[in-house]
Amino acid sequence: MSSDKDNYWIKSGLINLIQNFSGTILSLAIFFILVRLLDKHDYGVWGLYMQTITILEFIRNGLVQSALIKFMSGSDAKEHNHIFSATLTISGSLTLVCIILNLLFAGYLADALNAPELKPMFYLYNIVFIFSGVLTQINCVEQANLKYVGVFVSNTVRQIILCLFLVVVFFGNMKTDVMTLVWVQIFCTIVGLIISWFYTRKYIHFKYVFSKGWMLRIFHYGKYAFATWVSSILAGTIDQWMLAGIISPVASGAFSIAVRIGNLIDIPTNAVATIVFPQSAKRIETEGKGAIKYLYERSVGIILAMVIPAVIFIYVFDAFFLRLLAGDKYANAVPILNVTLLYCIFGPFGRQFGVIMDSIGKTRVTSFVVILNAVVVLVLNYFLIHRYGVMGAAYSTLIANVFGFIVAQTILHKELRVNAFNALIYAYRFYPEFWNRYIRKRMPESTS
Structure with a gap:
């Protein structure tokens, strides 16, 4: 098994x-x-x-x-x-x-x-x-x-x-x-x-x-997922829309370049989220909440093990990445990139929070947190863009991510006794486990 x-x-x-x-x-x-x-x-x-x-x-x-x-x-x-x-x-x-x-x-x-x-x-x-x-x-x-x-x-x-x-x-x-x-x-x-x-x-x-019963059940479940999805996409575009409206489309373009680089780091987050959702939906029916706690902490840990080295690497070569993807005209976006890279650390916690809560039927909670986060992003962007310009949008989203992290971890601890520190432990253990199980174990076969 x-x-x-x-x-x-x-x-x-x-x-x-x-x-x-x-x-x-x-x-x-x-x-x-x-x-x-x-x-x-x-x-x-x-x-x-x-x-x-x-x-x-x-x-x-x-x-x-x-x-x-x-x-x-x-x-x-x-x-x-x-x-x-x-x-x-x-x-x-x-x-x-x-x-x-x-x-x-x-x-x-x-x-x-x-x-x-x-x-x-x-x-x-x-x-x-x-x-x-x-x-x-x-x-x-x-x-x-x-x-x-x-x-x-x-x-x-x-x-x-x-x-x-x-x-x-x-x-x-x-x-x-x-x-x-x-x-x-x-x-x-x-x-x-x-x-x-x-x-x-x-x-x-x-x-x-x-089946009227299934239609009502799916609708009542899906209405919160609907609010979550729409709020999520709005939260992801509010900053660029407001930059274009308050400053100019040029400012929005510079910010979007930094976001695109961050999306490259989000690849492991999206990949693991896709496979965790059906697994957690199945396990809550067969193994209970204890298995879901482990699934959350382990999946976040695996993602962090891949994300953190990528964040550090791009921090070191930030100017190179911007020139490679966008050319010299966006060289002044380096400070924006350095702030947006920090989103990537909090992203796995937030994405897996939504996946786990949806899978255990707590879509209403997920919806509330995402809508709240979208409102926080909107309010912060309005004030900070006026004060700090393009960097204000980066600061707003980072603050909103930290706020969302605190809210989500509080809820997860109450529902499943999740400890965010355990995810860091799993991330640390990932490297030797991966080496011993999938690389070192196969080395004699490759040399024979």
Whole structure:
């Protein structure tokens, strides 16, 4: 049994680590090409479009994604059709509502943003929105069965297709526009859906069964996850929006460069969070809260063992990383980068807090903490940006992270007797354990 658990963590962790790393690299590649391929206006329009559709996806997925993974991974197989049908009904209804609202208000939003190109883009996005809803359902089923290869391959192929399209256009000295990019997005989503179905079809023996009880249960669980997701994405964009509004888009751009580098360090956090959620949902049903306490402390420790050396390394070579990714024009963003790097230390504690609390059914608590954190970020940004400029946004988010850490650890200690210091112990032990178990153990085989 111990060997099976080790294999799960190694294989699943490796798959998700590769997915997050490759996804970040491909996103950076897409960013670098797009910013050179499009003029400033078109790139600004594309940025507004991506922000808007990301919020739409979060609104829909926030109600069903966590609920589908949690309930399907922790329930008997005979309930799976009821769960899948209930989430499909909720997701489909939300998709229809969002499409109607999009058709009604896309023109008004485009005019308000002084970007008339957005109106046909939003209309065309309705096609993407339909396919992405089905794709999300299928990916959740795979994750609920503790498998991740399909999600990895699907997401990676989608990004590769877009990246290859941009590479061909860029190096072929051809022209493209934002509407063409939406058409490419439609094609990528359809390809991703086909790939995910290929990997997940063996877990789906679908027969639609309307269950009012499951719909209400999933809705009441998902409504807090919904608030959490929306508050989380707002908390992550408030600083850049306020910088653009209070100072200028140039200030927001400098800050976003530092955030992008921090996102590279967040790769282990995202990877481990993906595999911890279904495991914790299953263990709370079979082993109780003691196992969840260990899962939290151990997972945070493993993440910190990977994050802390990366933070130190980038601190030492901060100017080099900025020049490498953004060029000399952002060299003055080094102080911003040094502050934002500190977020990475607190990030694993906060991300795993949300994962663990959601998995044990405390989504309301997670929602409260995330909303509170978003409010703190908003208030601090308003005052500190006026006082310190761009650095004010960095200070605001750092203070909010420390505040959120204190609140989250207080709740975890009360609920599960979690001790944050234990995570540091697990982080320290990770290095010799990894050496002895996975490197030293295989050295004779490699030399024979």
